[in-house]
Amino acid sequence: MSPARPPEGARTAARQGEGSNVLPALEVDGLCAGYGAVNVLHEVSLRVMPGQLVTVIGPNGAGKSTLLNTLAGLMNAQRGRIRLAGDDVADLDTEDRVARGLGLVTEKRDLFGSMTVRDNLWLGTFQRRRTPKAALAALDDVYELFPRLHERRQQTAHTLSGGERQMLALGRAFLAGPKLLMLDEPSLGLAPLIVRDTLQTVARLRDRGLAVLLVEQNARAALRIADHGYVLENGRITLQGPAAELLNDPAVTASYLGGVSQVADAVLS
Secondary structure, eight states: OBSSOOOOSOHHHHHHOTTSSOOOSEEEEEEEEEETTEEEEEEEEEEEOTTOEEEEEOOTTSSHHHHHHHHTTSSOEEEEEEEETTEEOTTSOHHHHHHTTEEEEOTTOOOOTTSBHHHHHHHHHGGGTOOHHHHHHHHHHHHHHOHHHHHTTTSBGGGSOHHHHHHHHHHHHHHTOOSEEEEEOTTTTOOHHHHHHHHHHHHHHHHTTOEEEEEOSOHHHHHHHOSEEEEEETTEEEEEEEHHHHHTOHHHIIIIITTOHHHHHHTTO
C-alpha cells in the first residue's frame, strides 16, 4: 500500500490498456476547498479511468461530500485542477460541467416526488438531446437494468420505497449519458439486501464502460465492488491502492472495516 499517487494496476485500467492514449474520465490534482476561511480539502489528487469504479472511503467529517460538491461545481475550489476527459473544468459552473459529461447522484436523490417514475426518467434524456426514438431505446435500457422501475413506471416518485427511489435516481443519471457518474452514499438508509442490489447495479454500470466515483460509508461493500480506492482523512488522501489490497490492509481493516463485518458480509455475498 502506498501514499496517494495516481492509481496504477487497477483491474479496469488494465482492461483499457496501461500506457495507452486513453484520457482519464476524471483527473484531480492538488485540490483545496472549504467553507469561507475553513479549509476542508487539502491537496487532494485522484484519478478515474473510463470503465473504472473508484471509491473514496473515510470517517464522517473527512470531507467526502465536500469533495463531490467541489467536483460538481456546487462549491468553489480554492486551488487545484479538475479535468474531465482532459478538459479543465475548475472554472466552469455546474451546468457546464454536466454538459461536459459529469453526473452526480446526491444522498438526497433529488427526485420530483409528484411526477411519475417514467417522467422522472424522461428528464434524464433531455441532457443528451436524443431523438424520440433514441430516447425510448435508452429508456428501455434503463428498464432492463431496473425491472422494478418498469413495474412502477406510472407511480409517482414519492410512493416508492427507499431502494426504488435510489434505483430511479441512478436510472435518471444514467439516461443523461455521463462520462463520469459520481455517487454520494447510495446505500444511505437502505436495508442490507437493498444495498447489495444497489451496489451490484453500480458495478454493472461500470461494466458497461461508465466511469464511476463512489463515496460510500459502507467501506467494506464499496471496496468489494471497486477497482481502486482512496482513503480520505481530515481532508487529505492518506492511502490509496487497488481496492482488493485496501480491503485486506490491516490499517484499513482496523480503522474502517472493524465492527461492521456482519452487516457488510450480507452485502454482495
